[in-house]
Amino acid sequence: MGSSSRYGPRERMVFSAAQLIRREGVAATGLRQVVAHAEAPRGSLQHYFPGGKEQLVNEAVAWAARYAARRVERFVAAMGGSPTPGGLFAAMVRQWTDELESDGTLAGCPVAAATVDCASADSTRAAVAAAFAEWTRPLTVALTDMGVPEPRAPSLATLMLSTLEGAILISRAENSPRALLTAATELAPLLDAATGTQWASGPSRLPPDSADQ
Amino acid sequence: MGSSSRYGPRERMVFSAAQLIRREGVAATGLRQVVAHAEAPRGSLQHYFPGGKEQLVNEAVAWAARYAARRVERFVAAMGGSPTPGGLFAAMVRQWTDELESDGTLAGCPVAAATVDCASADSTRAAVAAAFAEWTRPLTVALTDMGVPEPRAPSLATLMLSTLEGAILISRAENSPRALLTAATELAPLLDAATGTQWASGPSRLPPDSADQ
DNA sequence: CGTCCCCTATGACGCGCGTCATAATAGCGG
DNA sequence: CCGCTATTATGACGCGCGTCATAGGGGACG
Numbered sequence: 001m002g003s004s005s006r007y008g009p010r011e012r013m014v015f016s017a018a019q020l021i022r023r024e025g026v027a028a029t030g031l032r033q034v035v036a037h038a039e040a041p042r043g044s045l046q047h048y049f050p051g052g053k054e055q056l057v058n059e060a061v062a063w064a065a066r067y068a069a070r071r072v073e074r075f076v077a078a079m080g081g082s083p084t085p086g087g088l089f090a091a092m093v094r095q096w097t098d099e100l101e102s103d104g105t106l107a108g109c110p111v112a113a114a115t116v117d118c119a120s121a122d123s124t125r126a127a128v129a130a131a132f133a134e135w136t137r138p139l140t141v142a143l144t145d146m147g148v149p150e151p152r153a154p155s156l157a158t159l160m161l162s163t164l165e166g167a168i169l170i171s172r173a174e175n176s177p178r179a180l181l182t183a184a185t186e187l188a189p190l191l192d193a194a195t196g197t198q199w200a201s202g203p204s205r206l207p208p209d210s211a212d213q
Numbered sequence: 214m215g216s217s218s219r220y221g222p223r224e225r226m227v228f229s230a231a232q233l234i235r236r237e238g239v240a241a242t243g244l245r246q247v248v249a250h251a252e253a254p255r256g257s258l259q260h261y262f263p264g265g266k267e268q269l270v271n272e273a274v275a276w277a278a279r280y281a282a283r284r285v286e287r288f289v290a291a292m293g294g295s296p297t298p299g300g301l302f303a304a305m306v307r308q309w310t311d312e313l314e315s316d317g318t319l320a321g322c323p324v325a326a327a328t329v330d331c332a333s334a335d336s337t338r339a340a341v342a343a344a345f346a347e348w349t350r351p352l353t354v355a356l357t358d359m360g361v362p363e364p365r366a367p368s369l370a371t372l373m374l375s376t377l378e379g380a381i382l383i384s385r386a387e388n389s390p391r392a393l394l395t396a397a398t399e400l401a402p403l404l405d406a407a408t409g410t411q412w413a414s415g416p417s418r419l420p421p422d423s424a425d426q
Numbered sequence: 427c428g429t430c431c432c433c434t435a436t437g438a439c440g441c442g443c444g445t446c447a448t449a450a451t452a453g454c455g456g
Numbered sequence: 457c458c459g460c461t462a463t464t465a466t467g468a469c470g471c472g473c474g475t476c477a478t479a480g481g482g483g484a485c486g
Contacts, residue, residue, distance in 0.1 A: 116321055260434075
Protein backbone atom coordinates (compact mmCIF):
# COMPACT_ATOMS: atom_id res chain seq x y z
CA MET A 1 0.00 0.00 0.00
CA GLY A 2 1.15 3.50 0.68
CA SER A 3 3.77 2.21 3.01
CA SER A 4 5.80 0.85 0.18
CA SER A 5 6.48 4.32 -1.08
CA ARG A 6 7.23 5.99 2.21
CA TYR A 7 9.47 3.30 3.58
CA GLY A 8 12.18 1.25 1.98
CA PRO A 9 12.17 -2.53 1.81
CA ARG A 10 14.47 -2.77 4.77
CA GLU A 11 12.21 -0.93 7.13
CA ARG A 12 9.16 -2.70 5.80
CA MET A 13 10.71 -6.05 6.52
CA VAL A 14 11.58 -5.09 10.08
CA PHE A 15 8.09 -3.79 10.58
CA SER A 16 6.49 -6.87 9.08
CA ALA A 17 8.71 -9.14 11.12
CA ALA A 18 7.56 -7.46 14.31
CA GLN A 19 3.94 -7.83 13.28
CA LEU A 20 4.21 -11.47 12.36
CA ILE A 21 6.31 -12.33 15.39
CA ARG A 22 3.81 -10.90 17.77
CA ARG A 23 1.05 -12.91 16.17
CA GLU A 24 2.70 -16.29 15.68
CA GLY A 25 5.94 -16.23 17.60
CA VAL A 26 9.47 -16.08 16.32
CA ALA A 27 9.95 -19.71 15.38
CA ALA A 28 6.67 -19.89 13.51
CA THR A 29 7.48 -16.80 11.47
CA GLY A 30 9.31 -17.70 8.28
CA LEU A 31 11.56 -15.35 6.40
CA ARG A 32 9.69 -15.95 3.17
CA GLN A 33 6.53 -15.02 5.03
CA VAL A 34 8.09 -11.78 6.19
CA VAL A 35 9.15 -10.97 2.65
CA ALA A 36 5.65 -11.60 1.37
CA HIS A 37 4.02 -9.54 4.09
CA ALA A 38 6.38 -6.67 3.48
CA GLU A 39 5.98 -6.93 -0.28
CA ALA A 40 9.73 -6.83 -0.40
CA PRO A 41 12.10 -8.51 -2.81
CA ARG A 42 13.43 -11.74 -1.45
CA GLY A 43 16.96 -10.91 -2.43
CA SER A 44 16.89 -7.93 -0.12
CA LEU A 45 16.83 -10.22 2.87
CA GLN A 46 20.31 -11.45 2.21
CA HIS A 47 21.49 -7.98 1.37
CA TYR A 48 20.10 -6.04 4.28
CA PHE A 49 20.29 -8.75 6.91
CA PRO A 50 23.50 -10.66 6.36
CA GLY A 51 23.18 -11.80 9.96
CA GLY A 52 20.18 -13.85 8.92
CA LYS A 53 17.01 -14.33 10.85
CA GLU A 54 18.63 -13.53 14.14
CA GLN A 55 19.53 -10.05 12.96
CA LEU A 56 16.07 -9.43 11.59
CA VAL A 57 14.46 -10.53 14.83
CA ASN A 58 16.78 -8.37 16.87
CA GLU A 59 15.96 -5.36 14.76
CA ALA A 60 12.26 -6.07 14.99
CA VAL A 61 12.57 -6.14 18.76
CA ALA A 62 14.48 -2.89 18.75
CA TRP A 63 11.87 -1.35 16.49
CA ALA A 64 9.10 -2.44 18.82
CA ALA A 65 10.94 -0.94 21.76
CA ARG A 66 11.31 2.41 20.05
CA TYR A 67 7.66 2.32 19.14
CA ALA A 68 6.59 1.51 22.68
CA ALA A 69 8.79 4.19 24.18
CA ARG A 70 7.45 6.82 21.85
CA ARG A 71 3.98 5.68 22.61
CA VAL A 72 4.51 6.26 26.30
CA GLU A 73 5.81 9.74 25.64
CA ARG A 74 2.79 10.50 23.52
CA PHE A 75 0.45 9.23 26.20
CA VAL A 76 2.05 11.54 28.72
CA ALA A 77 1.91 14.48 26.37
CA ALA A 78 -1.72 13.84 25.54
CA MET A 79 -2.76 13.59 29.15
CA GLY A 80 -2.18 17.28 29.48
CA GLY A 81 -3.24 19.00 32.66
CA SER A 82 -3.04 16.61 35.55
CA PRO A 83 -1.42 13.38 34.56
CA THR A 84 -1.36 10.57 37.09
CA PRO A 85 0.58 7.32 37.08
CA GLY A 86 -2.64 5.35 37.21
CA GLY A 87 -3.98 7.28 34.26
CA LEU A 88 -0.84 6.61 32.27
CA PHE A 89 -1.09 2.92 33.02
CA ALA A 90 -4.72 2.94 32.04
CA ALA A 91 -3.81 4.54 28.73
CA MET A 92 -1.20 1.87 28.09
CA VAL A 93 -3.73 -0.81 28.90
CA ARG A 94 -6.33 0.74 26.72
CA GLN A 95 -4.08 0.47 23.71
CA TRP A 96 -4.39 -3.30 24.08
CA THR A 97 -8.04 -3.55 24.97
CA ASP A 98 -8.81 -1.38 21.97
CA GLU A 99 -6.93 -3.73 19.74
CA LEU A 100 -8.76 -6.71 21.14
CA GLU A 101 -12.09 -5.04 20.62
CA SER A 102 -11.47 -3.86 17.09
CA ASP A 103 -9.63 -6.91 15.80
CA GLY A 104 -11.60 -9.48 17.74
CA THR A 105 -8.34 -11.07 18.75
CA LEU A 106 -5.28 -9.99 20.63
CA ALA A 107 -1.82 -10.36 19.15
CA GLY A 108 0.95 -10.40 21.68
CA CYS A 109 3.91 -8.18 22.31
CA PRO A 110 6.81 -8.92 19.98
CA VAL A 111 9.28 -8.39 22.78
CA ALA A 112 7.55 -11.03 24.88
CA ALA A 113 7.49 -13.41 21.94
CA ALA A 114 11.18 -12.97 21.33
CA THR A 115 11.88 -13.57 24.99
CA VAL A 116 9.95 -16.81 25.03
CA ASP A 117 11.28 -18.14 21.74
CA CYS A 118 14.86 -16.89 21.78
CA ALA A 119 15.94 -16.78 25.40
CA SER A 120 18.75 -19.17 24.60
CA ALA A 121 20.10 -16.99 21.80
CA ASP A 122 22.34 -14.53 23.56
CA SER A 123 22.17 -11.74 21.04
CA THR A 124 18.40 -11.76 20.98
CA ARG A 125 18.17 -11.97 24.73
CA ALA A 126 20.35 -8.90 24.91
CA ALA A 127 18.14 -7.15 22.37
CA VAL A 128 15.09 -7.96 24.44
CA ALA A 129 16.69 -6.72 27.63
CA ALA A 130 17.61 -3.51 25.87
CA ALA A 131 14.05 -3.22 24.64
CA PHE A 132 12.66 -3.42 28.14
CA ALA A 133 15.20 -0.83 29.27
CA GLU A 134 14.24 1.54 26.48
CA TRP A 135 10.57 1.05 27.28
CA THR A 136 11.18 1.67 30.96
CA ARG A 137 13.08 4.92 30.48
CA PRO A 138 10.24 7.22 29.41
CA LEU A 139 8.03 5.55 31.98
CA THR A 140 10.45 6.41 34.76
CA VAL A 141 10.77 9.96 33.54
CA ALA A 142 7.02 10.33 33.42
CA LEU A 143 6.56 8.95 36.90
CA THR A 144 9.20 11.28 38.26
CA ASP A 145 7.55 14.23 36.59
CA MET A 146 4.27 13.22 38.17
CA GLY A 147 5.76 13.42 41.60
CA VAL A 148 6.90 9.89 42.29
CA PRO A 149 9.98 10.09 44.48
CA GLU A 150 13.26 9.35 42.74
CA PRO A 151 14.11 5.96 44.18
CA ARG A 152 10.64 4.62 43.66
CA ALA A 153 10.03 5.64 40.06
CA PRO A 154 12.15 2.97 38.34
CA SER A 155 10.60 0.27 40.49
CA LEU A 156 7.10 1.34 39.66
CA ALA A 157 7.99 1.55 35.99
CA THR A 158 9.17 -2.04 36.10
CA LEU A 159 6.05 -3.05 37.97
CA MET A 160 3.89 -1.41 35.34
CA LEU A 161 5.69 -3.23 32.57
CA SER A 162 5.56 -6.56 34.36
CA THR A 163 1.87 -6.29 35.05
CA LEU A 164 1.11 -5.09 31.55
CA GLU A 165 3.02 -7.90 29.86
CA GLY A 166 1.42 -10.51 32.07
CA ALA A 167 -2.04 -9.10 31.57
CA ILE A 168 -1.54 -9.09 27.82
CA LEU A 169 -0.63 -12.74 28.04
CA ILE A 170 -3.68 -13.70 30.06
CA SER A 171 -6.05 -11.57 28.07
CA ARG A 172 -4.74 -13.15 24.93
CA ALA A 173 -5.25 -16.63 26.31
CA GLU A 174 -8.77 -15.82 27.43
CA ASN A 175 -9.50 -13.75 24.37
CA SER A 176 -11.02 -11.26 26.74
CA PRO A 177 -10.00 -7.88 28.10
CA ARG A 178 -10.71 -9.08 31.61
CA ALA A 179 -7.14 -9.42 32.85
CA LEU A 180 -6.07 -6.14 31.27
CA LEU A 181 -8.98 -4.27 32.80
CA THR A 182 -8.38 -5.87 36.15
CA ALA A 183 -4.72 -4.95 36.04
CA ALA A 184 -5.55 -1.33 35.32
CA THR A 185 -8.24 -1.19 37.95
CA GLU A 186 -6.21 -2.76 40.70
CA LEU A 187 -2.87 -1.20 39.99
CA ALA A 188 -3.97 2.39 39.48
CA PRO A 189 -4.62 3.16 43.15
CA LEU A 190 -1.21 1.87 44.14
CA LEU A 191 0.49 3.90 41.45
CA ASP A 192 -1.38 7.06 42.30
CA ALA A 193 -0.68 6.59 45.99
CA ALA A 194 3.01 6.79 45.24
CA THR A 195 2.88 10.37 43.99
CA GLY A 196 3.86 13.20 46.29
CA THR A 197 1.66 14.17 49.18
CA GLN A 198 -0.48 16.47 47.09
CA TRP A 199 -3.19 14.33 45.51
CA ALA A 200 -2.20 11.25 47.33
CA SER A 201 -5.33 9.28 47.98
CA GLY A 202 -8.54 9.64 46.17
CA PRO A 203 -9.17 9.04 42.53
CA SER A 204 -11.77 11.75 42.57
CA ARG A 205 -12.68 12.19 38.98
CA LEU A 206 -12.88 8.57 37.99
CA PRO A 207 -16.21 7.00 37.11
CA PRO A 208 -17.50 4.10 39.21
CA ASP A 209 -18.57 0.66 38.15
CA SER A 210 -15.74 -1.77 38.37
CA ALA A 211 -14.69 -3.71 35.35
CA ASP A 212 -13.71 -7.04 36.74
CA GLN A 213 -15.45 -10.31 36.10
CA MET B 214 16.18 -38.87 38.99
CA GLY B 215 14.69 -42.32 38.96
CA SER B 216 11.66 -40.98 37.27
CA SER B 217 11.71 -43.66 34.65
CA SER B 218 10.71 -46.25 37.20
CA ARG B 219 8.09 -44.29 39.08
CA TYR B 220 6.24 -42.91 36.08
CA GLY B 221 5.15 -44.44 32.83
CA PRO B 222 6.28 -43.26 29.43
CA ARG B 223 3.15 -41.25 28.93
CA GLU B 224 3.57 -39.13 32.00
CA ARG B 225 7.28 -38.73 31.40
CA MET B 226 6.62 -37.38 27.93
CA VAL B 227 4.12 -34.85 29.20
CA PHE B 228 6.53 -33.80 31.90
CA SER B 229 9.44 -33.53 29.49
CA ALA B 230 7.36 -31.60 27.01
CA ALA B 231 6.53 -29.03 29.67
CA GLN B 232 10.18 -28.71 30.61
CA LEU B 233 11.41 -28.30 27.07
CA ILE B 234 8.61 -25.96 26.11
CA ARG B 235 9.34 -23.61 28.91
CA ARG B 236 12.99 -23.47 27.91
CA GLU B 237 12.78 -23.20 24.15
CA GLY B 238 9.18 -22.50 23.28
CA VAL B 239 6.63 -24.77 21.67
CA ALA B 240 7.70 -24.46 18.05
CA ALA B 241 11.34 -25.06 18.85
CA THR B 242 10.56 -28.19 20.81
CA GLY B 243 10.58 -31.24 18.56
CA LEU B 244 8.72 -34.42 19.31
CA ARG B 245 11.84 -36.49 18.84
CA GLN B 246 13.51 -34.24 21.37
CA VAL B 247 10.72 -34.83 23.85
CA VAL B 248 11.03 -38.58 23.37
CA ALA B 249 14.76 -38.42 23.95
CA HIS B 250 14.44 -36.25 27.05
CA ALA B 251 11.79 -38.53 28.50
CA GLU B 252 13.77 -41.64 27.60
CA ALA B 253 10.57 -42.92 26.14
CA PRO B 254 10.03 -45.17 23.15
CA ARG B 255 9.28 -43.23 20.04
CA GLY B 256 6.41 -45.49 19.10
CA SER B 257 4.64 -44.49 22.28
CA LEU B 258 4.12 -41.01 20.94
CA GLN B 259 1.77 -42.21 18.28
CA HIS B 260 0.09 -44.55 20.70
CA TYR B 261 -0.52 -42.21 23.62
CA PHE B 262 -0.97 -38.99 21.69
CA PRO B 263 -2.93 -39.76 18.56
CA GLY B 264 -3.80 -36.07 18.48
CA GLY B 265 -0.19 -35.34 17.65
CA LYS B 266 1.89 -32.51 18.96
CA GLU B 267 -1.11 -30.38 19.71
CA GLN B 268 -2.43 -32.94 22.17
CA LEU B 269 0.93 -33.32 23.83
CA VAL B 270 1.31 -29.56 24.21
CA ASN B 271 -2.18 -29.23 25.62
CA GLU B 272 -1.51 -31.92 28.18
CA ALA B 273 1.80 -30.34 29.09
CA VAL B 274 0.00 -27.07 29.71
CA ALA B 275 -2.62 -28.81 31.82
CA TRP B 276 0.09 -30.57 33.76
CA ALA B 277 1.84 -27.27 34.43
CA ALA B 278 -1.40 -25.76 35.64
CA ARG B 279 -2.01 -28.58 38.08
CA TYR B 280 1.52 -28.23 39.31
CA ALA B 281 1.22 -24.49 39.78
CA ALA B 282 -2.10 -24.78 41.57
CA ARG B 283 -0.76 -27.39 43.96
CA ARG B 284 2.26 -25.24 44.54
CA VAL B 285 0.09 -22.33 45.61
CA GLU B 286 -1.75 -24.55 48.03
CA ARG B 287 1.50 -25.76 49.47
CA PHE B 288 2.75 -22.23 49.88
CA VAL B 289 -0.35 -21.31 51.81
CA ALA B 290 -0.08 -24.39 53.97
CA ALA B 291 3.59 -23.75 54.66
CA MET B 292 2.99 -20.17 55.71
CA GLY B 293 1.29 -21.42 58.80
CA GLY B 294 0.41 -18.87 61.47
CA SER B 295 -0.35 -15.56 59.89
CA PRO B 296 -0.40 -15.76 56.14
CA THR B 297 -0.69 -12.55 54.18
CA PRO B 298 -1.36 -11.98 50.50
CA GLY B 299 1.95 -10.19 50.13
CA GLY B 300 3.72 -13.10 51.76
CA LEU B 301 2.07 -15.55 49.42
CA PHE B 302 3.09 -13.51 46.42
CA ALA B 303 6.61 -13.29 47.75
CA ALA B 304 6.70 -17.07 48.05
CA MET B 305 5.54 -17.46 44.48
CA VAL B 306 8.19 -15.04 43.32
CA ARG B 307 10.87 -16.75 45.35
CA GLN B 308 10.25 -19.98 43.50
CA TRP B 309 11.50 -18.23 40.38
CA THR B 310 14.34 -16.26 41.86
CA ASP B 311 15.58 -19.45 43.46
CA GLU B 312 15.60 -21.16 40.11
CA LEU B 313 17.49 -18.30 38.54
CA GLU B 314 20.06 -18.36 41.31
CA SER B 315 20.61 -22.09 41.33
CA ASP B 316 20.51 -22.71 37.58
CA GLY B 317 22.17 -19.47 36.54
CA THR B 318 19.43 -19.00 34.01
CA LEU B 319 15.69 -18.65 34.07
CA ALA B 320 13.45 -20.86 32.01
CA GLY B 321 10.02 -19.45 31.38
CA CYS B 322 6.56 -20.57 32.26
CA PRO B 323 5.26 -23.25 29.89
CA VAL B 324 1.82 -21.70 29.94
CA ALA B 325 3.22 -18.40 28.78
CA ALA B 326 5.22 -20.13 26.07
CA ALA B 327 2.17 -21.95 24.81
CA THR B 328 0.23 -18.70 24.76
CA VAL B 329 2.85 -16.93 22.70
CA ASP B 330 3.45 -19.79 20.27
CA CYS B 331 -0.02 -21.26 19.90
CA ALA B 332 -2.47 -18.43 20.32
CA SER B 333 -3.83 -19.15 16.88
CA ALA B 334 -4.51 -22.79 17.65
CA ASP B 335 -7.89 -22.80 19.29
CA SER B 336 -7.54 -25.97 21.29
CA THR B 337 -4.27 -24.87 22.82
CA ARG B 338 -5.55 -21.40 23.52
CA ALA B 339 -8.41 -22.99 25.39
CA ALA B 340 -6.00 -25.19 27.30
CA VAL B 341 -3.98 -22.16 28.28
CA ALA B 342 -7.05 -20.25 29.40
CA ALA B 343 -8.09 -23.23 31.50
CA ALA B 344 -4.61 -23.33 32.94
CA PHE B 345 -4.81 -19.75 34.09
CA ALA B 346 -8.22 -20.43 35.59
CA GLU B 347 -6.94 -23.45 37.47
CA TRP B 348 -3.99 -21.46 38.71
CA THR B 349 -6.22 -18.61 39.80
CA ARG B 350 -8.61 -20.76 41.79
CA PRO B 351 -6.42 -21.65 44.77
CA LEU B 352 -5.11 -18.11 44.76
CA THR B 353 -8.58 -16.71 45.10
CA VAL B 354 -9.41 -19.15 47.85
CA ALA B 355 -6.26 -18.25 49.72
CA LEU B 356 -6.91 -14.54 49.42
CA THR B 357 -10.44 -14.97 50.67
CA ASP B 358 -9.21 -16.99 53.61
CA MET B 359 -6.77 -14.23 54.42
CA GLY B 360 -9.55 -11.74 54.70
CA VAL B 361 -9.74 -10.22 51.24
CA PRO B 362 -13.36 -9.30 50.60
CA GLU B 363 -15.19 -11.57 48.20
CA PRO B 364 -15.53 -9.31 45.19
CA ARG B 365 -11.93 -8.26 45.32
CA ALA B 366 -10.22 -11.61 45.71
CA PRO B 367 -10.51 -12.82 42.11
CA SER B 368 -9.25 -9.50 40.82
CA LEU B 369 -6.23 -9.55 43.05
CA ALA B 370 -5.54 -13.14 42.08
CA THR B 371 -5.52 -12.14 38.44
CA LEU B 372 -3.31 -9.17 39.23
CA MET B 373 -0.86 -11.43 41.01
CA LEU B 374 -0.69 -13.78 38.08
CA SER B 375 -0.33 -10.98 35.57
CA THR B 376 2.48 -9.36 37.49
CA LEU B 377 4.20 -12.65 38.11
CA GLU B 378 4.11 -13.72 34.48
CA GLY B 379 5.37 -10.36 33.30
CA ALA B 380 8.12 -10.25 35.89
CA ILE B 381 9.24 -13.73 34.88
CA LEU B 382 9.47 -12.52 31.33
CA ILE B 383 11.54 -9.46 32.16
CA SER B 384 13.76 -11.28 34.61
CA ARG B 385 14.41 -13.88 32.00
CA ALA B 386 15.33 -11.27 29.43
CA GLU B 387 17.63 -9.50 31.84
CA ASN B 388 18.89 -12.74 33.32
CA SER B 389 18.49 -11.05 36.65
CA PRO B 390 16.01 -11.36 39.51
CA ARG B 391 15.52 -7.61 39.50
CA ALA B 392 12.05 -7.48 37.97
CA LEU B 393 10.80 -10.36 40.10
CA LEU B 394 12.10 -8.79 43.28
CA THR B 395 10.69 -5.42 42.33
CA ALA B 396 7.31 -6.95 41.63
CA ALA B 397 7.24 -8.61 45.02
CA THR B 398 8.39 -5.51 46.84
CA GLU B 399 5.99 -3.14 45.16
CA LEU B 400 2.96 -5.35 45.00
CA ALA B 401 3.02 -6.76 48.54
CA PRO B 402 1.80 -3.58 50.26
CA LEU B 403 -1.14 -3.27 47.92
CA LEU B 404 -2.09 -6.88 48.43
CA ASP B 405 -1.81 -6.68 52.18
CA ALA B 406 -3.80 -3.46 52.28
CA ALA B 407 -6.71 -5.30 50.75
CA THR B 408 -7.22 -7.61 53.69
CA GLY B 409 -10.15 -6.84 55.94
CA THR B 410 -10.72 -3.30 54.78
CA GLN B 411 -12.93 -2.71 51.81
CA TRP B 412 -12.21 0.21 49.57
CA ALA B 413 -14.75 2.88 50.13
CA SER B 414 -15.93 3.43 46.59
CA GLY B 415 -14.39 0.38 45.12
CA PRO B 416 -11.66 0.37 42.57
CA SER B 417 -12.25 2.71 39.74
CA ARG B 418 -12.48 2.07 36.09
CA LEU B 419 -10.32 3.42 33.37
CA PRO B 420 -10.39 7.17 33.30
CA PRO B 421 -12.50 8.75 30.63
CA ASP B 422 -10.97 10.73 27.89
CA SER B 423 -7.64 9.06 27.87
CA ALA B 424 -4.54 9.75 26.00
CA ASP B 425 -4.42 7.39 23.11
CA GLN B 426 -3.12 8.67 19.85
C1' DC C 427 -0.92 -73.52 22.47
C1' DG C 428 -3.12 -70.00 20.33
C1' DT C 429 -4.88 -65.44 20.08
C1' DC C 430 -5.90 -61.16 21.36
C1' DC C 431 -4.51 -56.53 22.66
C1' DC C 432 -1.59 -53.21 24.31
C1' DC C 433 2.73 -51.41 23.47
C1' DT C 434 6.82 -50.51 20.72
C1' DA C 435 10.08 -50.25 16.38
C1' DT C 436 11.29 -48.46 12.28
C1' DG C 437 11.54 -46.30 8.11
C1' DA C 438 9.70 -43.35 4.75
C1' DC C 439 7.19 -39.23 3.07
C1' DG C 440 6.49 -34.50 2.06
C1' DC C 441 7.08 -30.06 3.57
C1' DG C 442 8.95 -25.70 4.87
C1' DC C 443 12.65 -23.89 6.80
C1' DG C 444 17.25 -20.84 6.82
C1' DT C 445 21.04 -20.40 4.08
C1' DC C 446 24.01 -20.03 0.25
C1' DA C 447 25.87 -19.47 -4.72
C1' DT C 448 25.40 -17.24 -8.65
C1' DA C 449 23.78 -13.98 -11.68
C1' DA C 450 21.11 -10.32 -13.65
C1' DT C 451 19.70 -5.48 -13.23
C1' DA C 452 19.55 -0.59 -12.08
C1' DG C 453 21.18 3.90 -11.00
C1' DC C 454 24.71 7.09 -11.02
C1' DG C 455 29.17 9.47 -11.04
C1' DG C 456 33.18 9.52 -14.35
C1' DC D 457 29.29 5.30 -22.88
C1' DC D 458 31.64 2.98 -19.06
C1' DG D 459 32.20 0.94 -15.09
C1' DC D 460 31.03 0.35 -10.20
C1' DT D 461 28.22 -0.42 -6.51
C1' DA D 462 23.84 -1.21 -4.59
C1' DT D 463 20.12 -3.88 -5.09
C1' DT D 464 17.33 -7.73 -6.60
C1' DA D 465 16.35 -12.65 -8.85
C1' DT D 466 16.42 -17.28 -8.66
C1' DG D 467 17.24 -21.83 -7.73
C1' DA D 468 19.27 -25.32 -5.12
C1' DC D 469 20.92 -27.58 -0.81
C1' DG D 470 20.53 -29.95 3.44
C1' DC D 471 18.10 -30.36 7.46
C1' DG D 472 14.66 -31.32 10.88
C1' DC D 473 10.16 -31.34 11.38
C1' DG D 474 5.27 -33.79 12.20
C1' DT D 475 2.97 -37.51 10.43
C1' DC D 476 1.89 -41.89 8.71
C1' DA D 477 2.13 -47.01 7.37
C1' DT D 478 3.49 -51.16 8.64
C1' DA D 479 5.16 -54.67 11.34
C1' DG D 480 7.32 -56.81 15.42
C1' DG D 481 7.10 -58.26 20.42
C1' DG D 482 4.98 -59.92 24.68
C1' DG D 483 2.07 -60.75 28.37
C1' DA D 484 -2.74 -62.23 29.87
C1' DC D 485 -6.16 -65.21 29.28
C1' DG D 486 -8.98 -68.66 27.24
